[in-house]
Amino acid sequence: MKTLAALDVAKIRADFPILGREVHGRPLVYLDSAASSQKPRAVIDAMSDYLSLHHANVHRGAHELSVEATNAYEGARAKVAGFIGAASPDEVVFTRGTTESINLVAYAWGQSLEPGDEIVLTVMEHHSNLVPWQLLAERSGATIRYAELTPEGRLDLDHLASLIGRATKLVGVTHVSNTLGMMNPVREISALAHEAGALCLVDGAQAVPHGGVDVQAIGCDFYAFSAHKMCGPTGIGALWGRPELLAAMPPFQGGGEMISEVRLESSTWAPVPGKFEAGTPAIAEAVGFGAAVDYLESVGLEAIRAHEEEIARYALDRLGELEHLRIVGPTENRLGVISFLYGDIHAHDLATILDRRGVAIRAGHHCNQPLMDYLGVDATARASFYLYTTRAEIDTLVEALLAARDLFGGFA
Amino acid sequence: MNDSKPPHGSLDDASLSALYQEVILDHYRKPRNKGDVEEVTHTVTMNNPLCGDVIDLLIRVKGGRIADIGFKGKGCSISQASASMMTERLKGKTVDEALALSGTFTKMLHGDEDAAGDTELGDLRALQGVAKFPVRVKCALLAWNCLEELVGPDA
Numbered sequence: 001m002k003t004l005a006a007l008d009v010a011k012i013r014a015d016f017p018i019l020g021r022e023v024h025g026r027p028l029v030y031l032d033s034a035a036s037s038q039k040p041r042a043v044i045d046a047m048s049d050y051l052s053l054h055h056a057n058v059h060r061g062a063h064e065l066s067v068e069a070t071n072a073y074e075g076a077r078a079k080v081a082g083f084i085g086a087a088s089p090d091e092v093v094f095t096r097g098t099t100e101s102i103n104l105v106a107y108a109w110g111q112s113l114e115p116g117d118e119i120v121l122t123v124m125e126h127h128s129n130l131v132p133w134q135l136l137a138e139r140s141g142a143t144i145r146y147a148e149l150t151p152e153g154r155l156d157l158d159h160l161a162s163l164i165g166r167a168t169k170l171v172g173v174t175h176v177s178n179t180l181g182m183m184n185p186v187r188e189i190s191a192l193a194h195e196a197g198a199l200c201l202v203d204g205a206q207a208v209p210h211g212g213v214d215v216q217a218i219g220c221d222f223y224a225f226s227a228h229k230m231c232g233p234t235g236i237g238a239l240w241g242r243p244e245l246l247a248a249m250p251p252f253q254g255g256g257e258m259i260s261e262v263r264l265e266s267s268t269w270a271p272v273p274g275k276f277e278a279g280t281p282a283i284a285e286a287v288g289f290g291a292a293v294d295y296l297e298s299v300g301l302e303a304i305r306a307h308e309e310e311i312a313r314y315a316l317d318r319l320g321e322l323e324h325l326r327i328v329g330p331t332e333n334r335l336g337v338i339s340f341l342y343g344d345i346h347a348h349d350l351a352t353i354l355d356r357r358g359v360a361i362r363a364g365h366h367c368n369q370p371l372m373d374y375l376g377v378d379a380t381a382r383a384s385f386y387l388y389t390t391r392a393e394i395d396t397l398v399e400a401l402l403a404a405r406d407l408f409g410g411f412a
Numbered sequence: 413m414n415d416s417k418p419p420h421g422s423l424d425d426a427s428l429s430a431l432y433q434e435v436i437l438d439h440y441r442k443p444r445n446k447g448d449v450e451e452v453t454h455t456v457t458m459n460n461p462l463c464g465d466v467i468d469l470l471i472r473v474k475g476g477r478i479a480d481i482g483f484k485g486k487g488c489s490i491s492q493a494s495a496s497m498m499t500e501r502l503k504g505k506t507v508d509e510a511l512a513l514s515g516t517f518t519k520m521l522h523g524d525e526d527a528a529g530d531t532e533l534g535d536l537r538a539l540q541g542v543a544k545f546p547v548r549v550k551c552a553l554l555a556w557n558c559l560e561e562l563v564g565p566d567a
Contacts, residue, residue: 349490353432407432
């Protein structure tokens with residue numbers, strides 16, 4: 001067995017200024033990284049440095065600053081491409097985030113869909129990998145079919161396979177569930193889609209932050225993710241696509257940046273990825289995205305994953321000690337996310353009470369309403385972990401849960 | 413468990429204790445007037461898309477008076493207790509009295525001390541503590557928004 005040097009979590013925490021602050025007079029215990037991760041000084045500084053010293057518009061001017069800005073922007077693209085195993089930076093389109101990446105595919109690729117065509121999704125998809133397809137179905141007359149879960153709360157692969165047929169044009173699936181925390185076999189799912197002549201889009205928002213994603217090994221056709229869940233800024237994300245598909249797709253939005261030649265009668269498009277990046281892009285955010293990749297790589301992704309697994313195991317053990325606490329979804333093979341119910345305390349009440357103790361968790365349907373309906377729960381509390389989460393923070397979570405129980409006078 | 417840690421200490425935070433008073437938890441766990449209303453004249457369903465709280469309000473108005481009122485729904489303790497307490501308080505009141513109370517209650521949740529002192533509110537004053545938790549105000553107002561929707565000035 002390969003041994004990994006354990007993460008120096010105290011040192012990592014010192015990289016994140018926000019982790020030093022208090023909330024309601026208590027040290028912040030941030031257990032909501034699946035919603036959005038915190039930012040290390042390296043990312044904040046990279047953006048500040050860019051804005052302070054290098055900013056100009058990209059791909060335009062002949063002047064020095066424009067060259068520096070373009071290099072910073074394209075350099076970030078290369079880093080992001082390398083992080084997910086893309087063959088070339090040109091396969092990576094910068095977007096506003098996972099949601100826009102998926103909307104881009106649903107709009108641009110989706111223009112070829114016709115009535116009778118089918119899109120296969122799963123009931124565990126985030127709204128961002130659901131609603132764009134519903135809009136496309138409405139526009140095109142295509143139909144959506146949903147794969148269900150096994151009784152243990154995993155994706156039912158047999159059911160998924162049974163839905164994929166000659167009419168299937170695309171299979172859309174999340175790499176890691178934002179509510180249940182487990183990883184889906186996206187390699188196998190991509191192969192199933194391809195056997196039927198369909199494409200496969202993977203929502204990687206919850207997977208990329210943990211590293212180790214290789215889009216070529218997965219064999220999918222599109223891969224969507226966001227910077228802000230992986231220590232980067234909000235407002236930027238990426239779409240990876242097979243170059244021949246991206247080249248064949250019509251543009252998403254029109255404007256500057258995305259054109260080759262513009263005449264009053266018609267225009268021609270810039271090559272990919274420019275074709276999909278209309279208007280002045282989020283340059284400082286792209287720089288921050290690249291800095292986040294550098295930061296995670298400098299810490300070491302295998303060590304980060306090992307730490308997250310260790311924290312998730314510890315959290316499952318500690319939460320398992322609490323009577324009347326129910327984990328939602330499978331209890332092993334979790335990637336940094338645990339959804340739970342506690343007695344008859346509604347998730348929103350839990351979140352309010354925990355917040356007063358400085359503990360930030362998510363409460364609600366996690367943009368996962370169909371999954372909640374499927375599981376027969378209205379809302380869950382969700383604690384999520386990242387490279388900076390400590391065992392002591394899990395202990396604080398457990399203490400705060402006990403306080404909530406006491407405040408509610410115990411459970412019947 | 414580490415003995416050196418302070419006890420769970422539910423009473424170490426006065427605003428939390430004020431939010432989750434016994435009377436509120438009692439209405440949450442044993443909601444009053446939950447269920448159907450016979451010969452219902454007004455009904456509406458409203459939800460809070462961020463939280464998933466849902467309230468169905470059912471009223472029978474007769475001669476300008478709320479002859480019967482009930483609710484159905486699901487959600488957090490604040491939304492459900494507020495609905496339960498509201499139905500208890502409004503049964504038998506005229507529509508005008510109900511709307512006046514709705515105005516007072518809303519003012520109380522927005523921090524108005526005078527409104528909070530109005531004895532007309534009865535048990536509903538227990539919800540005054542919600543005012544200190546701005547993100548939860550919408551939970552407490554959900555049932556009242558239903559009322560306004562059914563018999564309010566714009567209904």
